[in-house]
Each structure stands twice: as structure tokens, then as C-alpha cells.
Amino acid sequence: MLDHMFLTVSDIERSIAFYEAVLPHIGMTVRYDYDGKDGPAGHPDLKGFGADGRIPFWLRHGTPAPGAVHVGFIAHSEAEVRSAHEAALQAGAANKITPGPQAYYDPRYYAGQVTDPDGYTLEFVYKPWQH
Template identity: 70%
Template sequence: MLDHIFLTVNDIDRSIAFYAKVLPILGVTNRLDYDGKDGPAGHPDLKGFGTNGRMFFWLRQGAAAPGTVHIGFVADSEAMVNEAHAAALVAGATEIHPPGPQLHYDPRYYAAQVRDPDGYSLEFVYKSWQHGS
């Protein structure tokens, strides 16, 4: 299981605004700005998102490399996939594929995929077999 991910973005303010509109739909409701000045790891000015007191999705300013990362976010229902997809488009994403069953994976795999403002591939995924349906 992953503990955290750093995503390097071209415009930190634009990315914070984008993810602040989309991630709460998926239950990622906490935000934290970390200046990194006291840490030995050299992570200045991280902008974090998380839930239940755990920050796991971090943005940092720099040169984006969108072809290198695909992120799949867990959704708790098909409705949540639909809502996250719609919010992402309104917030500036471009569509890769609309919400629907991903039959090439499994008929119970429901997802939508977009590119964030930096071009990173994001997928909102509901796997009904993981939710007892």
C-alpha cells in the first residue's frame, strides 16, 4: 500500500484550486501546507491533501511531467465517479473517457478518466466487488 505521492506541477495555485474542488467529492477533505524548513528531506513548500488525519497526496511547484504519472482515486459508488468526473471538467480538466463500465478490465469496474490542468492522467474508480455489490 502506498503512503504518499508527490506530484510536481507547473502552477501550484492553479493545481491547489483544481484538487480542492475535486478531491472532497472522493472523501479527501483535509488540506495542509508544509514549508519543509525544519525537515532533513528537503521538501520545501508542499501542499497536501488527505483524510482522517493522514496526508497522502502532495503537490509541489516545478516542471510537470504528465506522461510519467497516472493516478487512480477510489470512489465509493458509480455516483461518486460521475460527480468527481463532472467536477474535474468544470475545474479545468480535459476528458480522456467518460464515466462507464470498463469492460476490458471487468464488468464491475466503473470509472472515468481525465487530464488535470498539467496533463496528468487521473482516474476515478469504483470497483463494486470491493464494496460488496
Template identity: 60%
Template sequence: MLDHVFLSVADLPRAIAFYEKALLPLGIRHVLDYDGANGPAGHPDLKGFGRDGRVFFWLRPGRADGTAAHIGFVAHSIEEVDAFYAAAIAAGATDNGAPGARLHYDPRYYAAGVFDPDGYSLEAVFKSWQHPQA
């Protein structure tokens, strides 16, 4: 299990604005700004996003490499997946798979994918707790 992820972005203000809109349907909000000067030498400034009292997704200024990461966010319903996709596209993402079942991954898998402005692959995933009937 992961506790947190740092993502380097080329334009921090642009990335913050994008993620504030794209992640809102998943209940993930920009909740904390960390001043790197207060940490160990060389620690970057961070912009933290989280949900339910946990900050787990961090943006930092740096060299973006959209091919370096794919991030899947948990959605709590099909509707959240659909809303994430719509919000991300409206915020400037490009399509990487419209909302729908991804039965080749798992019979309970419903997801949508986008590329953020830096080219990172993002996905919202809902896995129902009901297994399909045999």
C-alpha cells in the same frame, strides 16, 4: 500498498484550486501545508490532500510532466465517480474517458478519467464488491 504520492506541478496555486474542486466529491480535501524549510535540506514545500485522517496526495512546485504519472483515486460509489468527473471538468480538466464501466479491466470496474491542467492522467475508480453472476 502506497502511503503517499508527490506530484510536481508547474503552477502551485492553480493546481491547489483545481484539486480542491476535483477531489471534493471523493471526500478528499486539502488538509495540510508542509513548510519545506522545517525538513531536511532541500525538502520542497508541499500541499497535502487526504481523507479519513490520512494525508496521501501531495502537490509540490516543480517541473510538471503530464506523461510521467497516472493516478487512480478510490471512489466509494458510482455516484462519486460521476461527481468527480463533473467537478474536474468544471474545474478545468479535459476529458480522458467519460464515466462508465471498464469491463476490459475488471468486471466490477466503473471509472472516469480526466487530464488535469498539467496534463496528468487522473481517474476515479469504483469497484463494486459484488461479483457479476456467471
């Protein structure tokens, strides 16, 4: 299982605003700032997002590598997929795959994809057999 990930973004304030507008639609309602400059791992100025006592998704400033990362976010319904996808478009994302069944994976796999302001592919996924 994945515990956390860092996404390197070119404009941290723009990315914070983007993800604050999108992630609550899939239940990630907590935002956390971590200043780890004194820690042994050397991760200063991380901006985290999560819920239920977990912060699995982190942003850090740097040079993006959008072709290297695809992020699949769990949605809890088809409506959440559509809501997150629409919120992402309203916040400046570009549409990649309109929400709907992705039968080439499984007829029950429901997802939509966008690219964020740095070009990372974000997928909002509902898999009813996992809920």
C-alpha cells in the same frame, strides 16, 4: 500499499484550486500545507490533500512530467466517480474517458478519466468488490 505521492505541477496556486474543487467529491476533504525547508528530506512547500488523519496526495512546484504519472483515486460509488469527473471538467480538466463500466478490466470496474491542467491523467475508480 501506497502511503503518499508527490505530483510536480507548474502553477501551484492553479493546481491547489483545481484539486480543492475535485477531491472533496471522493471524500478527500482535508488540505494541509507543509513547509519542510528545515527537514532532512528537503521537501519545502508541499500542499497535501487527504481525509481521516491521512494526507496521501501532495503537490509541489516544479516542471511537470505528465506522461510519467497516472493517478487512480478511489471512489466509493459510481455516483462519486461521476461527481468527481464532472467537478474536474468544471474546474478545467479535459475528458479522457467518460464514466462508465470498464469491461476490458472487469465488468464491475467503473471509472472515468480526465487530464488535469498540467496534463496528468487522473482516474476516479469504483471497484465494488473492494468496498
